[in-house]
Amino acid sequence: MNLTAEASQTRLRPRARVSPQERRRTLVAYLFLTPALAFLAIFLFLPLVQAVYLSFTRYDLLNPPQWIGLANFTNLFNDPLFWHSLKNSFIYLIVTPILIVLSIALAIVVNRKLPGVAFFRALYYMPAVTSVVAIGMIFDFVFAEPAGLINGALRALNLIDTPIHFLTAPSSILASIMVVTIWRGVGYYMVIFLAALQSIPEELYEAAAIDGATPFQQHLRITVPLLRPAITFVAIISSIAALKVFDEIYIMTGGSGGLLDSAVTAVFYLYRQGFEYLNLGYAAAIAVVFTLITLSLSIINLRFMERGATDVS
Amino acid sequence: MKRFVVLLVILAVLAAPLSVLAQGGHRETDPFWNPTPELIEEWRVIDGVEEGAQIRFWTMSLSPTFNDYINKIVENFEATYPEVDVIWEDQPWDSLRDNVRNTIAAGNPADVININPSWISELAEAGSLMNMDEALAPYPEIRAQYVDGAWVEGSYDGVSYQIPWYLALRNFLAYNRAILDEIGYDPADLPTTWAGLLEFAQYVRENSDYYAFSESWGEPSGLGIVGDFPYNDIPVWNEDHTQVVFDTPEAVALLQSWIDALNNDLIPRESLTDDHREMIDRFSEGEIAVLRMAPHMLRLVEENNPEVFANLGIAPGITGTSGVNGVDVQSLVIPAQTPYPNAALALAVFVTNPQTQAAFSKEVGIYPSNLLSYQDPFFQEIEEGNIQSAIRPLAYDYVVNAENRPLSFPNSAEIEAIIRGETQAALLGVKTAQEAITDMQNRINEVLAAAQ
Numbered sequence: 001m002n003l004t005a006e007a008s009q010t011r012l013r014p015r016a017r018v019s020p021q022e023r024r025r026t027l028v029a030y031l032f033l034t035p036a037l038a039f040l041a042i043f044l045f046l047p048l049v050q051a052v053y054l055s056f057t058r059y060d061l062l063n064p065p066q067w068i069g070l071a072n073f074t075n076l077f078n079d080p081l082f083w084h085s086l087k088n089s090f091i092y093l094i095v096t097p098i099l100i101v102l103s104i105a106l107a108i109v110v111n112r113k114l115p116g117v118a119f120f121r122a123l124y125y126m127p128a129v130t131s132v133v134a135i136g137m138i139f140d141f142v143f144a145e146p147a148g149l150i151n152g153a154l155r156a157l158n159l160i161d162t163p164i165h166f167l168t169a170p171s172s173i174l175a176s177i178m179v180v181t182i183w184r185g186v187g188y189y190m191v192i193f194l195a196a197l198q199s200i201p202e203e204l205y206e207a208a209a210i211d212g213a214t215p216f217q218q219h220l221r222i223t224v225p226l227l228r229p230a231i232t233f234v235a236i237i238s239s240i241a242a243l244k245v246f247d248e249i250y251i252m253t254g255g256s257g258g259l260l261d262s263a264v265t266a267v268f269y270l271y272r273q274g275f276e277y278l279n280l281g282y283a284a285a286i287a288v289v290f291t292l293i294t295l296s297l298s299i300i301n302l303r304f305m306e307r308g309a310t311d312v313s
Numbered sequence: 314m315k316r317f318v319v320l321l322v323i324l325a326v327l328a329a330p331l332s333v334l335a336q337g338g339h340r341e342t343d344p345f346w347n348p349t350p351e352l353i354e355e356w357r358v359i360d361g362v363e364e365g366a367q368i369r370f371w372t373m374s375l376s377p378t379f380n381d382y383i384n385k386i387v388e389n390f391e392a393t394y395p396e397v398d399v400i401w402e403d404q405p406w407d408s409l410r411d412n413v414r415n416t417i418a419a420g421n422p423a424d425v426i427n428i429n430p431s432w433i434s435e436l437a438e439a440g441s442l443m444n445m446d447e448a449l450a451p452y453p454e455i456r457a458q459y460v461d462g463a464w465v466e467g468s469y470d471g472v473s474y475q476i477p478w479y480l481a482l483r484n485f486l487a488y489n490r491a492i493l494d495e496i497g498y499d500p501a502d503l504p505t506t507w508a509g510l511l512e513f514a515q516y517v518r519e520n521s522d523y524y525a526f527s528e529s530w531g532e533p534s535g536l537g538i539v540g541d542f543p544y545n546d547i548p549v550w551n552e553d554h555t556q557v558v559f560d561t562p563e564a565v566a567l568l569q570s571w572i573d574a575l576n577n578d579l580i581p582r583e584s585l586t587d588d589h590r591e592m593i594d595r596f597s598e599g600e601i602a603v604l605r606m607a608p609h610m611l612r613l614v615e616e617n618n619p620e621v622f623a624n625l626g627i628a629p630g631i632t633g634t635s636g637v638n639g640v641d642v643q644s645l646v647i648p649a650q651t652p653y654p655n656a657a658l659a660l661a662v663f664v665t666n667p668q669t670q671a672a673f674s675k676e677v678g679i680y681p682s683n684l685l686s687y688q689d690p691f692f693q694e695i696e697e698g699n700i701q702s703a704i705r706p707l708a709y710d711y712v713v714n715a716e717n718r719p720l721s722f723p724n725s726a727e728i729e730a731i732i733r734g735e736t737q738a739a740l741l742g743v744k745t746a747q748e749a750i751t752d753m754q755n756r757i758n759e760v761l762a763a764a765q
Binding site: 060061062063144145146163165167168169170253254255256259260261272275276277278 | 407411414417435436531533581583585586588724726730733734738741
């Protein structure tokens with residue numbers, strides 16, 4: 001069939017009539033969608049557009065924005081602290097695989113029908129519902145020197161002479177804060193894996209056991225492959241969360257970003273430029289660049305995981 | 314149950330006079346708490362107050378401890394200026410700066426705001442604050458009541474943008490008597506200079522596991538070592554006030570003394586990251602022998618650890634080489650955007666009038682910025698068992714002779730970060746003291762050049 005004939009057929013095809021009932025149903029659907037759309041438009045899309053606009057301006061919050069073209073982006077690419085903060089954000093991604101492994105392990109443990117297991121499930125989940133300020137106070141004590149929880153215990157056991165500088169040595173601050181993030185996140189991701197584990201049919205394990213598979217082999221050959229959708233999901237959301245980390249950095253460093261800016265991540269740097277220095281335009285440029293990086297990474301992550309899932313199937 | 318209720322009632326009846334006693338019993342006779350119609354008439358000093366004005370008053374972390382006092386201010390003010398309504402909103406100290414910036418940007422700031430004077434420069438630079446020199450020019454007798462040293466604290470380009478509210482006599486030394494007894498040190502020999510403090514620190518480390526003092530170098534705002542330069546006679550500005558010129562051997566030596574104190578374990582390593590609250594906590598926990606502080610902060614020690622508070626003594630503070638004592642100021646500012654400038658000015662003046670400020674000093678160990686407040690006999694009273702009251706008779710001379718040497722910079726937050734970063738680099742051995750001071754000066758001058 002040539003294109004002209006197809007077009008004429010399309011023209012001749014009578015339009016399907018929409019009944020008033022269907023039209024009303026469509027209208028109702030749109031009405032239900034409107035609040036959510038309005039919410040998203042006001043609190044997400046509009047600020048997004050505004051941030052892009054501000055990234056081309058000099059804006060200090062107290063005076064109107066001035067258009068300066070690409071100057072913010074040029075300065076950004078020549079700003080060593082931006083690259084340092086970006087590097088720290090990527091280093092922070094190390095928490096993602098650790099979180100996945102630990103939370104799967106925990107989920108497997110609490111998935112067993114043992115007495116009191118519900119208590120432990122709740123206990124592991126508690127950090128997820130604890131305020132980050134409270135967590136900061138706890139870890140301030142844990143990392144304190146010379147007599148915090150860890151340093152005090154190690155000294156009492158004569159394992160160290162001088163305290164470990166968890167938060168007072170630039171080389172260890174970021175790692176110490178990553179520990180806090182892992183402690184805080186592991187219970188949350190455990191719940192996701194627990195839900196996924198409970199959807200795996202028990203017969204698969206029974207069949208594997210009959211075939212002589214050890215519990216470890218069962219987890220490796222059954223649990224992990226069947227958890228792949230959950231792993232993909234957790235990998236994406238936890239890596240986005242790791243890239244966006246702010247609360248822990250702010251609380252654990254008292255808002256300073258750590259000695260010699262050792263714990264300054266991209267989002268923290270954005271905050272500092274925007275809300276401490278009042279360089280809102282520059283902060284918006286950081287936000288735009290960082291959003292593009294996060295978006296690209298998430299797409300790559302998704303593709304990679306999907307390909308992995310196809311290979312397994 | 315009935316017996317329990319009766320017991321509660323008895324306890325409440327017993328507790329009521331106790332709570333009055335806890336306030337020192339001053340409220341019953343104080344003119345602020347019991348104003349006469351004549352006093353209310355006397356308080357009305359600002360002309361042209363807008364009829365029907367509704368003004369918002371922001372304080373910094375005063376609620377709930379001082380709810381009674383602030384509510385009484387509002388009540389007295391509304392009796393004095395019945396045409397004005399005041400809405401009081403207390404703000405947490407750690408988010409106040411952001412809230413002020415955001416509300417000014419949104420065009421809806423409170424009308425009278427209690428802020429830290431070090432935040433004034435950025436707001437003044439943007440033209441966001443009322444010029445107080447101009448605002449009080451028609452009222453020279455009111456302007457003359459304020460301590461000069463406090464009035465200049467919030468100056469930017471030689472203009473004051475604040476009315477000083479309560480003062481803290483920053484330079485006292487609280488000491489833990491139990492620790493001094495343990496190491497056999499006579500409080501009368503406590504140091505009054507930085508060099509003496511370092512020697513004392515050496516003595517404490519050699520004779521105990523305690524530290525003599527700690528620092529708050531992790532304070533996220535403030536000018537750090539550069540703020541200390543004027544008190545050590547180190548020049549900060551060039552003659553035309555366009556560049557900083559503090560790269561001198563004296564500045565390097567001061568920073569080097571900080572480095573040595575840290576490296577020689579004379580102060581806790583966490584001084585690198587502590588802010589002033591954490592420094593007070595360290596003293597409250599009995600880790601350090603002396604605390605450089607303003608007396609009103611002792612309230613925090615008392616809350617943290619009554620045992621340490623019971624062992625407190627107070628001695629003269631540590632001064633720089635200039636020997637000058639400064640005074641910490643809490644400021645009241647009025648945003649230029651306020652639709653009720655006269656009502657706002659009336660409130661700021663009212664909050665800082667002699668009786669209102671004297672009454673505040675009776676609630677807590679702070680001192681008035683209004684010199685007339687000191688005529689209240691309260692400032693000559695020393696109460697047995699009240700360690701803070703020993704300072705009262707010294708307060709007038711202290712504030713009159715206080716010489717604040719404030720520094721104000723454009724882009725102050727950025728400059729604070731430079732100072733913090735370079736100081737940390739020196740303290741952590743990444744740079745020498747000389748390199749850090751030179752780099753600090755050069756980087757600040759770059760920011761100043763860009764701002765010009």
